[in-house]
Amino acid sequence: MLFAVLAGFFVSIFIIPFGKYLKKTKYTPLATLLPLSLFIYFAAHIPAISNGNVFGSHYAWVPSIGINFDFQLDGLSLLFSLLITGIGTLVFLYAAGYMKGHPYLDRFFAYLSMFMAAMLGVVLSDNILLLFIFWELTSISSFFLIGFNNESAESRRSSLIALVITGGGGFLLMVGLVLAGYITGTYSIQEMIHSNEALKQHTLYGLILLLVFAGAFTKSAQFPFHFWLPGAMKAPTPVSAYLHSATMVKAGVYLLARLFPVLGGTELWTIPLVIAGGITMLYGAFYSIFRTDLKEILAYSTISALGILVFLAGIGTKEALIALPVFVLVHALYKAALFLITGVIDHETGTRNISLLSGLRKVMMPLAIAGTLAAFSSAGIPLTFGFIGKDLVYEATLHADNLPYILTAVALFTNIFLVAAGFLAGIKPFSGQLPDSLSSVHLPHGFMWVPPLLLSVSGVIFGCFPALPGASILQPATQSMIAGADSTLKIWHGFNTVLLLSAVTIVCGTLLYFIKKPVRPAGSIGLALPERVFTLSARLLQHLSTWYTNTLHNGFLRSYLLRIIVFSVLLLAYRVINSGPIEISLAKISTISIYEIVVAGILIAAIYMTVTSSSRLTAVVGTSVIGYCICLMFVFYSAPDLAMTQFTIDTLTLVLFVFVLFRLPPFLNFANNKVRIRDGIVAASFGILIALVALQAMQQPIDTEISKFYAENAYKLAHGKNVVNVILVDFRGFDTMFEIVVLSVAALGVFSLINLRLKSSEKE
Amino acid sequence: MKSIILKTATEYLLPILLLFSIFILLRGHYYPGGGFVGGLIASIAFVLHSFTHGVNNTLKLLPVHPSGLIPFGLAISAASMFLPLLSGKPVMTGLWVEQPIPVIGSIGTALFFDIGVYFLVIGVVLTILFSIFQYSD
Numbered sequence: 001m002l003f004a005v006l007a008g009f010f011v012s013i014f015i016i017p018f019g020k021y022l023k024k025t026k027y028t029p030l031a032t033l034l035p036l037s038l039f040i041y042f043a044a045h046i047p048a049i050s051n052g053n054v055f056g057s058h059y060a061w062v063p064s065i066g067i068n069f070d071f072q073l074d075g076l077s078l079l080f081s082l083l084i085t086g087i088g089t090l091v092f093l094y095a096a097g098y099m100k101g102h103p104y105l106d107r108f109f110a111y112l113s114m115f116m117a118a119m120l121g122v123v124l125s126d127n128i129l130l131l132f133i134f135w136e137l138t139s140i141s142s143f144f145l146i147g148f149n150n151e152s153a154e155s156r157r158s159s160l161i162a163l164v165i166t167g168g169g170g171f172l173l174m175v176g177l178v179l180a181g182y183i184t185g186t187y188s189i190q191e192m193i194h195s196n197e198a199l200k201q202h203t204l205y206g207l208i209l210l211l212v213f214a215g216a217f218t219k220s221a222q223f224p225f226h227f228w229l230p231g232a233m234k235a236p237t238p239v240s241a242y243l244h245s246a247t248m249v250k251a252g253v254y255l256l257a258r259l260f261p262v263l264g265g266t267e268l269w270t271i272p273l274v275i276a277g278g279i280t281m282l283y284g285a286f287y288s289i290f291r292t293d294l295k296e297i298l299a300y301s302t303i304s305a306l307g308i309l310v311f312l313a314g315i316g317t318k319e320a321l322i323a324l325p326v327f328v329l330v331h332a333l334y335k336a337a338l339f340l341i342t343g344v345i346d347h348e349t350g351t352r353n354i355s356l357l358s359g360l361r362k363v364m365m366p367l368a369i370a371g372t373l374a375a376f377s378s379a380g381i382p383l384t385f386g387f388i389g390k391d392l393v394y395e396a397t398l399h400a401d402n403l404p405y406i407l408t409a410v411a412l413f414t415n416i417f418l419v420a421a422g423f424l425a426g427i428k429p430f431s432g433q434l435p436d437s438l439s440s441v442h443l444p445h446g447f448m449w450v451p452p453l454l455l456s457v458s459g460v461i462f463g464c465f466p467a468l469p470g471a472s473i474l475q476p477a478t479q480s481m482i483a484g485a486d487s488t489l490k491i492w493h494g495f496n497t498v499l500l501l502s503a504v505t506i507v508c509g510t511l512l513y514f515i516k517k518p519v520r521p522a523g524s525i526g527l528a529l530p531e532r533v534f535t536l537s538a539r540l541l542q543h544l545s546t547w548y549t550n551t552l553h554n555g556f557l558r559s560y561l562l563r564i565i566v567f568s569v570l571l572l573a574y575r576v577i578n579s580g581p582i583e584i585s586l587a588k589i590s591t592i593s594i595y596e597i598v599v600a601g602i603l604i605a606a607i608y609m610t611v612t613s614s615s616r617l618t619a620v621v622g623t624s625v626i627g628y629c630i631c632l633m634f635v636f637y638s639a640p641d642l643a644m645t646q647f648t649i650d651t652l653t654l655v656l657f658v659f660v661l662f663r664l665p666p667f668l669n670f671a672n673n674k675v676r677i678r679d680g681i682v683a684a685s686f687g688i689l690i691a692l693v694a695l696q697a698m699q700q701p702i703d704t705e706i707s708k709f710y711a712e713n714a715y716k717l718a719h720g721k722n723v724v725n726v727i728l729v730d731f732r733g734f735d736t737m738f739e740i741v742v743l744s745v746a747a748l749g750v751f752s753l754i755n756l757r758l759k760s761s762e763k764e
Numbered sequence: 765m766k767s768i769i770l771k772t773a774t775e776y777l778l779p780i781l782l783l784f785s786i787f788i789l790l791r792g793h794y795y796p797g798g799g800f801v802g803g804l805i806a807s808i809a810f811v812l813h814s815f816t817h818g819v820n821n822t823l824k825l826l827p828v829h830p831s832g833l834i835p836f837g838l839a840i841s842a843a844s845m846f847l848p849l850l851s852g853k854p855v856m857t858g859l860w861v862e863q864p865i866p867v868i869g870s871i872g873t874a875l876f877f878d879i880g881v882y883f884l885v886i887g888v889v890l891t892i893l894f895s896i897f898q899y900s901d
Contacts, residue, residue, distance in 0.1 A: 641796045641797070641798060644788075644797070644801045648805060648808060649804065652889060652893070655811055655893065656892070656893060656896060717858070718874065719860055719869075720870075721793070722798070724798075725793055725878075726793065726874075728798065728800075729792075729798070729799070729874045729881070733845070733877060734856065737841060737845065740837070740838065740841065740880075740881055743885070743888045744834045744835075744838060746888070746892070747834060747888040747891040747892050748834075748891075751831055754898075754899045
C-alpha cells in the first residue's frame with residue numbers, strides 16, 4: 001500500500017526527465033494509466049472491505065519520534081481512495097484534451113500526480129503526523145496548480161492566499177494533533193480510539209478541538225475562511241474539478257469523519273460544527289445564485305455543500321453519519337461533472353458568463369444530457385443519487401437530538417438555493433435559443449465530454465440502484481465512524497415528512513430558478529468582509545516589517561554593534577545581579593610578573609592611540625598591536641597554539657584592512673563628543689561586566705574532570721602529545737569540520753560579493 | 765610595492781615559509797602547531813609574494829585558483845571522517861597505522877583531517893585576500 005500511495009510522487013519525479021514525451025498528443029492519455037491502475041487496485045479491495053475487513057500496512061520511517069508509514073484501508077478510506085483515483089482518472093483524461101498543446105503540460109501532470117499521491121496519503125494514513133505531512137503536501141501541490149497560469153497576477157495572488165490560509169490552518173492543526181498524541185501517548189489513530197474517553201475528559205480537549213477545527217475549516221472553506229475557494233477558480237478547470245470540488249476541499253471533512261470516534265460526540269464537538277456548517281451552507285447557497293460566472297456559481301455551491309458535510313459531522317447521530325459518506329459521493333459525482341462541463345463551455349465558447357450562454361444543446365448534445373442529469377442530481381430529483389443524498393440529510397436533521405426543526409429549516413433553505421444553482425449551472429447554458437455568436441461552437445474531442453457524461457450517468461445509475469454503492473462502499477464508510485450502523489439505501493421510503501421536504505425543495509427551487517435574473521445583490525459587503533480583513537492584515541504585516549527593517553537594520557555596522565553590546569550588557573547585568581551577592585576576592589589571582597605589566601602598558605597605550613587617532617591606518621595598526629599584546633599574554637600563560645594562530649590571523653587581518661581602507665575616502669570624523677561619551681559608557685559597562693563575571697567565575701568550584709580526561713587520554717587513545725591539537729582534530733573533530741565549512745562559506749561569500757561587483761562595474 | 769630588496773628577499777622567503785608551514789602542520793600532533801597555523805603561515809607566504817610581484821603573478825604560481833583549494837581540503841577532511849565506515853566503525857573513528865614513521869610520527873586519519881584543514885585554510889584566506897586585492901586594483 002505504501003507503493004500505491006507513493007506512486008504518484010514517483011511518477012511526478014519521472015516526468016522531470018521524460019515529460020516532453022507527454023506533451024506529444026498521442027502520448028498524453030498515457031498519464032491516465034496512473035490513476036486508473038490505482039483505481040483498479042483499490043476497487044479490488046471492495047469485496048473484502050464490504051465484509052468488514054480492514055487492511056493495514058506498516059513501514060518504519062522515524063520510529064524514535066513515532067512517525068511511521070502506517071496505512072489503513074477501511075470503509076471510509078476506501079470511499080475516498082476510490083473517489084480520488086476514479087475522478088482522478090476522468091480528470092487526467094479530460095486534461096489530456098483540455099490542456100492540449102499547453103507548453104507546461106508535463107508540469108501540469110506532475111503536479112496533478114503529486115497531488116493525487118498526497119491526497120491518497122491523507123485518507124490512508126493511520127499515523128496522525130503522517131496524515132499531517134500529506135495534508136500539507138496537498139496544500140503545496142494545490143498552490144502550484146492554482147497558480148498554474150503563472151503569467152497572470154490574479155492567479156498568483158489567489159494561489160498565495162489559498163496557501164496562506166490552508167497553511168495557517170495546517171499549522172494550528174499540527175499543534176492540535178501533537179497535543180492529542182501527547183495526551184493519548186500514541187500517534188496511531190486506531191489506538192487513539194481506545195483512549196478517546198481520556199481525551200474527551202482532559203482539560204485540553206477544548207483546545208485540541210479548536211485547533212483541529214481550525215485545520216478542517218481552513219481546508220474545507222468554512223465561513224469565515226471560505227474566501228480562498230472562489231479565488232482558486234483561477235486555476236484551470238480540470239484542477240477546479242479535481243481539487244476544489246471533489247477531493248482536496250473534502251480533506252477537512254475527511255479529517256472530521258476520521259477523528260469522530262476519537263474526539264466527537266460531545267457538545268463541544270457538535271455545537272461549533274453545526275453552527276459553522278450551518279452558516280457556511282446557507283451563506284454559500286445564498287450567494288451562489290447571484291453570481292454570473294459559471295465557475296463562481298459552482299464554487300459557492302461547493303462551499304455550501306462542504307458546509308452541509310461539516311453540519312452533518314457536527315450533528316453526529318447515526319442518521320447524520322449515514323448521510324455523510326453518501327453525500328460525499330453524491331456531491332463529488334455531480335460537482336465534478338458540472339465543473340468539467342463548465343470547462344468545455346469555457347473552452348469552446350470563450351465565456352463563462354451565464355447571461356451570455358444559452359441554447360448550447362443544439363451544438364453539444366451529450367454535454368447537455370450530462371449537465372441536465374448532474375443538475376437533477378444536485379437538485380435531488382427522484383431517481384438520481386442526489387435524491388437519496390438529500391433524503392438522508394433531511395432524515396438526519398429531523399432526528400437530531402436538539403432543535404430538529406431549526407436544523408431542518410436551515411437545510412431546507414440551503415437546498416432550495418442549491419436547486420436553483422444547480423439548474424443555473426447545468427441547464428441554463430443548454431436551454432433556450434442559440435445566439436448567433438455561439439453558432440460556430442462544436443462538440444470537442446471525446447476526452448472532454450465523455451468524463452462528465454460518465455459522472456452524471458453514474459449519478460443516475462446509483463440513484464436507481466443505490467444498493468450498488470451502498471452496501472459495498474458507503475456502509476463500511478459509516479461503520480468506520482460508528483460501529484454497527486445499518487444503512488441500507490432504498491429509493492423509496494414511503495410517504496413521509498422527508499419526501500414532503502424533498503418535494504417542497506424541488507418545487508421552490510425550480511420556481512426560484514425561473515423567477516430570478518442573474519444580478520449581483522446590492523448587499524455584497526458581507527460577502528467580502530472576511531476577505532477584506534485578510535487583505536488588510538496582510539498589508540499591515542507588510543508595513544510592520546518594512547518599519548522594523550528600516551529601523552533595526554539600517555545598514556550601519558556601528559549601530560548593529562551598539563545594539564548587540566547594549567543588549568548583552570542588559571542581559572548579563574540582569575543575570576549577574578540576580579544570581580546573588582557579588583563577591584570579589586582577589587586572593588585567587590596569580591602573581592603578576594613584570595612582563596605582564598609591560599605588555600599591559602603597551603596594550604593601554606595602543607588602545608588610547610586607536611581611539612584618539614585621526615588617521616584610519618593608525619587606528620588599524622593600533623588594533624593589531626592590541627592583538628599582538630593579547631598574543632603575548634597567551635604565551636605567558638602557556639598557550640602556544642593559540643598564540644601562534646592569533647599572531648598570524650592578526651597579521652593577515654591587518655593586511656586585509658589596509659587594502660580595504662585604500663578604497664575608502666580619507667578619514668572623516670563622524671563621531672562628535674556626545675556619541676563618543678555614549679560609546680565610551682557602553683564599552684566601559686561591557687568591560688566592567690565581563691571583568692565581574694570573570695572574577696565571579698573564579699569563586700565557583702572548577703571541575704577539572706574534562707581536562708584530566710583529555711590530558712590522560714590524548715596519547716593513549718589519539719596517539720598525540722599536543723592536547724590542544726588532539727582535541728581539535730580528534731576528540732572534537734565534528735566541531736572542527738563544521739568550522740571549516742563555515743570558513744569556506746565565508747570565503748565563498750566574499751568571493752561572490754566582490755566578483756559580482758566587478759562584473760557590474762565592468763558593465764558600466 | 766616596488767622595493768627591490770623586499771622583492772628579492774621574497775623569492776627566497778616564499779619556499780622557506782612554505783616548508784616551515786608544512787613543518788608546523790606535521791608536528792601539530794606532538795608539539796604546538798597543526799593544520800590551522802600551518803595554513804595561515806602558508807597563506808602569509810603567498811600574501812608576501814603578492815605584495816611584491818602582484819596578485820596575478822602569485823596566482824600563476826599556484827596550480828589551481830585558491831577557491832579550488834577549498835573543496836579539495838574539505839574533501840580530504842570529509843574522506844578521513846568517513847573512511848572508518850568502510851571497516852564498519854562509526855564515523856570519525858581514529859584509525860592509525862601501527863608503525864610510526866621516523867620524522868613525521870604516527871600516520872592516521874587525524875593527520876589527513878589536519879592536512880585537509882591546512883589546504884582549506886590556505887584556500888579560504890587566499891580567496892578572501894586575493895578577491896579584495898583584485899578589487900582594489
